[in-house]
Amino acid sequence: MREGKIFVVSGPSGVGKSTVLHALLQNRKNLYFSVSATTRPPREGEEDGVHYHFVTVDTFRDWIARDAFLEYAEYVGNFYGTPRKYVEDALAQGRDVVLDIEIQGAIQVRRKAPEAVRIFIAPPSWVELERRLRSRGTDSPEKVQKRLLRAKVEFQTAYAYDYFVVNDTVENAVRELEAIMTAEHCRPDARMESMSS
Amino acid sequence: MREGKIFVVSGPSGVGKSTVLHALLQNRKNLYFSVSATTRPPREGEEDGVHYHFVTVDTFRDWIARDAFLEYAEYVGNFYGTPRKYVEDALAQGRDVVLDIEIQGAIQVRRKAPEAVRIFIAPPSWVELERRLRSRGTDSPEKVQKRLLRAKVEFQTAYAYDYFVVNDTVENAVRELEAIMTAEHCRPDARMESMSS
Numbered sequence: 001m002r003e004g005k006i007f008v009v010s011g012p013s014g015v016g017k018s019t020v021l022h023a024l025l026q027n028r029k030n031l032y033f034s035v036s037a038t039t040r041p042p043r044e045g046e047e048d049g050v051h052y053h054f055v056t057v058d059t060f061r062d063w064i065a066r067d068a069f070l071e072y073a074e075y076v077g078n079f080y081g082t083p084r085k086y087v088e089d090a091l092a093q094g095r096d097v098v099l100d101i102e103i104q105g106a107i108q109v110r111r112k113a114p115e116a117v118r119i120f121i122a123p124p125s126w127v128e129l130e131r132r133l134r135s136r137g138t139d140s141p142e143k144v145q146k147r148l149l150r151a152k153v154e155f156q157t158a159y160a161y162d163y164f165v166v167n168d169t170v171e172n173a174v175r176e177l178e179a180i181m182t183a184e185h186c187r188p189d190a191r192m193e194s195m196s197s
Numbered sequence: 198m199r200e201g202k203i204f205v206v207s208g209p210s211g212v213g214k215s216t217v218l219h220a221l222l223q224n225r226k227n228l229y230f231s232v233s234a235t236t237r238p239p240r241e242g243e244e245d246g247v248h249y250h251f252v253t254v255d256t257f258r259d260w261i262a263r264d265a266f267l268e269y270a271e272y273v274g275n276f277y278g279t280p281r282k283y284v285e286d287a288l289a290q291g292r293d294v295v296l297d298i299e300i301q302g303a304i305q306v307r308r309k310a311p312e313a314v315r316i317f318i319a320p321p322s323w324v325e326l327e328r329r330l331r332s333r334g335t336d337s338p339e340k341v342q343k344r345l346l347r348a349k350v351e352f353q354t355a356y357a358y359d360y361f362v363v364n365d366t367v368e369n370a371v372r373e374l375e376a377i378m379t380a381e382h383c384r385p386d387a388r389m390e391s392m393s394s
Contacts, residue, residue, distance in 0.1 A: 119383075120385070122388070155389075158385055158389060159385050159386075159389065161385055162384075162385075163380065163383040163384065163385070164383055164384065164385040164388040164389060165383055166388065175379070176379060176380070176383050178376070179375070179376040179377075179379035179380045179383075180376075180379075180380040180383060182372070182373060182376035182377075182380075183360065183373070183376045183377040183379075183380035183381070184380070186316075186360040186361055186362055186373050186376075186377060187359075187360065187361065188317070188355055188356050188358055188359075188360070188361040189356075191319075191361040191363065192352075192355060192356065192361060
């Protein structure tokens with residue numbers, strides 16, 4: 001059986017990552033999208049195990065102690081993490097796993113799962129990213145400028161990623177993501193084992 | 198403009214590499230297939246600059262001295278080499294370049310053009326490779342066994358390749374080659390430059 005692989009996908013706020021990943025899932029039904037654990041309380045309509053695994057701070061701390069996370073972080077007083085178990089179960093079934101996490105998390109995953117493939121999704125230009133952030137209409141002009149600045153800072157770390165997908169159109173971005181997934185399954189290690197006889 | 202990339206494609210005799218590369222060229226018209234220089238005399242129907250660049254031993258020696266080859270080798274008393282110039286011209290035009298060369302040559306290219314992407318084309322199994330070699334009907338049983346043994350020796354070096362494409366069907370092999378080419382154009386270096394503003 002073909003082994004599953006981990007694909008870490010990061011990208012700045014406003015780049016359209018969720019839309020691209022949603023479209024990718026339509027083409028590759030067998031993908032497992034990792035569900036994060038969090039200590040924040042569920043919002044209206046959020047289901048445990050679907051949107052997040054909702055856990056207590058004690059449980060979260062216990063999982064950290066047992067090295068049960070591929071990565072974790074704190075954000076505005078709440079903890080978020082990627083539990084190893086679900087990822088490993090999916091890989092064992094031969095499914096590819098997508099981790100939608102930000103850059104700090106991607107660096108942690110690199111340490112715990114060095115074989116993971118890291119993909120950075122970038123906007124076609126800074127002007128276009130600004131336009132997308134403004135057009136969402138959810139942020140004040142100051143907040144948009146702050147997000148843009150953060151995006152430029154994050155961008156400096158994108159050299160550490162294996163691939164750099166430009167989200168000019170969703171179709172192109174999905175086509176490139178699929179090509180990357182297909183290509184990464186052509187790496188020698190896993191394949192050569194099946195030819196050893 | 199998108200920069201061109203070099204793709205080195207190797208594989209054992211009988212694996213069906215020519216068929217796969219021919220099919221690939223149908224899908225990617227803009228590919229440049231490198232034409233080797235050789236000191237062997239042209240055969241019936243072979244055109245200079247199309248099948249080979251036919252050169253004298255003196256010219257070949259001169260080109261070696263001027264470091265004008267990406268790789269070269271001797272085979273049954275004749276010299277064969279990949280001239281840099283045509284490859285560099287194609288790259289400068291933004292075309293991807295395919296070098297169809299054997300493993301020794303691939304190792305030389307790695308030294309002279311470390312950014313080249315190396316792809317090994319493998320048979321689905323040794324039994325199938327033997328079947329393909331026999332079915333060509335061009336080799337004696339002893340020659341087939343010799344080719345098989347050489348293939349197994351070459352296979353040991355396939356770990357040094359970036360990708361490993363199994364030619365189970367031509368369609369699958371071409372699909373994987375195209376995915377690899379698309380994915381390799383998503384590498385950060387070239388792309389990040391275009392986003393620096």
